[in-house]
Amino acid sequence: MNISGRTAIVGVYESARRDAPQVHPYQIQMECVMGALADAGLELADVDGLCVAAGDWAEGGGVNSVTEFAEYAGLRPTWFNSTDVGGCSYIVHAGHAAAAIAAGLAEVVVISYAATPRWWPLTTPSFDPFVLPAGPGQYELPYGPTLISAYALYARRHMHLYGTTPEQLASVAVTFRSHALANPDARLRAPITVDEVLASPMIADPLHRLDCCVVTDGGGAVVMTSAERARDLRQKPVLLSGFGSATVRTQLSQIDTDLKTPAALSGPAAFAMANLKPSDIDVAQLYDAFTITPLLALEDLGFCQRGESGAFAEAGQLTLGGALPCNTDGGGLSSNHPGKRGIFALIEGARQLRGEGPGVQVPDARTALVHGLGGTFCAAATAILTI
Numbered sequence: 001m002n003i004s005g006r007t008a009i010v011g012v013y014e015s016a017r018r019d020a021p022q023v024h025p026y027q028i029q030m031e032c033v034m035g036a037l038a039d040a041g042l043e044l045a046d047v048d049g050l051c052v053a054a055g056d057w058a059e060g061g062g063v064n065s066v067t068e069f070a071e072y073a074g075l076r077p078t079w080f081n082s083t084d085v086g087g088c089s090y091i092v093h094a095g096h097a098a099a100a101i102a103a104g105l106a107e108v109v110v111i112s113y114a115a116t117p118r119w120w121p122l123t124t125p126s127f128d129p130f131v132l133p134a135g136p137g138q139y140e141l142p143y144g145p146t147l148i149s150a151y152a153l154y155a156r157r158h159m160h161l162y163g164t165t166p167e168q169l170a171s172v173a174v175t176f177r178s179h180a181l182a183n184p185d186a187r188l189r190a191p192i193t194v195d196e197v198l199a200s201p202m203i204a205d206p207l208h209r210l211d212c213c214v215v216t217d218g219g220g221a222v223v224m225t226s227a228e229r230a231r232d233l234r235q236k237p238v239l240l241s242g243f244g245s246a247t248v249r250t251q252l253s254q255i256d257t258d259l260k261t262p263a264a265l266s267g268p269a270a271f272a273m274a275n276l277k278p279s280d281i282d283v284a285q286l287y288d289a290f291t292i293t294p295l296l297a298l299e300d301l302g303f304c305q306r307g308e309s310g311a312f313a314e315a316g317q318l319t320l321g322g323a324l325p326c327n328t329d330g331g332g333l334s335s336n337h338p339g340k341r342g343i344f345a346l347i348e349g350a351r352q353l354r355g356e357g358p359g360v361q362v363p364d365a366r367t368a369l370v371h372g373l374g375g376t377f378c379a380a381a382t383a384i385l386t387i
Helices: 025-040 065-073 086-102 135-139 147-162 166-180 194-199 263-274 292-300 309-314 342-353
Strands: 007-014 049-051 079-081 108-115 202-204 218-226 238-247 283-286 367-374 379-386
Touching: 007 025, 007 086, 007 342, 025 065, 025 108, 025 218, 049 065, 049 086, 065 079, 079 086, 086 108, 086 218, 086 238, 086 342, 086 367, 086 379, 108 342, 147 202, 147 292, 166 194, 166 292, 166 309, 218 342, 238 263, 238 342, 263 292, 263 367, 263 379, 283 292, 283 342, 292 309, 292 367, 342 367, 342 379
Parallel strands: 049 079, 049 108, 283 367
Antiparallel strands: 007 218, 007 238, 108 218, 238 379, 367 379
16 A cells, blocks of 8 residues: 555644653643644544554653553544654654555544653663663673663764764754754754864763753654545645655664664655655754764765765755755754654654744755654654655
8 A cells, every 4th residue: 555645744733841840741742732633723532543652761651651641631542553663653653644544544643752851750770671681682781781872882883984073973963053043942052063062071982962962851743634634624734755664673783884774774665655865855854862863864865875974964964055954943952852752853844844943944845854763773764744
């Protein structure tokens, strides 16, 4: 079944909260759901599909998170999805929702997320879920890996293979901060320089503090329905024209030595479905938990050759007026990052095509690529939106 152009994003809402002490994630999530439905001109009673993945700490849910939130919201969805592959889960949900709507299994699907890691009392477990002391993880546990050290290893390997410099990594943070300056809800809005990024404390060599995403509370929601119904609703429909997803590994010992990520699988699938190519994309929202993250995505998605992403970013190609304006709201490095940022990339992709970017707005944008990852480049999802 070809789902290209058969479904549309008709409502989006991003919480303005960045610091929400003592507010349960489900309260923020419900605010976002109602906001997205109001944006679409729909009611809670219209919703028959629900996508939620809130099984991680600070997200308020558990192993049955989709049923827990449905109960909280007073919903009884007849189609639901709780696929959880980390930060890209909500882009995965968009693809799955599009298939369900096209197949007649649902008519109005809400995709929602919230987390409050800045205060959540149920702290993260003392172990890393990727390196459990049984199964494959036991062979990496003695080396003491952490999430950020894993990304640092990717960055150092990229430097070794391709000559990428700390200055090029820093240029990503500087660019996305410049996009956040006009976003009233961005967590960080003071301009920064490459020298200031390099002078910030080292967290995991070669990643400095300003190479790392902010930690915020927050949430967001997206409403999807059929392209036919979308034409009668309040907002300009943003069509899901291409989608791809992939998982490749969990353990660091299994990475491709040339640093190929699952974007190399999800990206071509999305482009093929949309019948588009990288040069057709007007604006991109790329997951940016760390400055190395969007660089690898640029290469695997075909926006530049392998090893050239550092120079691509340093040359200003990710800025407004560059070849690929990227993370126009400030991204995870400056705007918000409660934990799984894919929902916000999806929201900003739709806002750009509606001409409503809160940071910088790409003039006359008609195509947007939204890309997310999960874990330490374990999973990826790519969506292409069009108007």
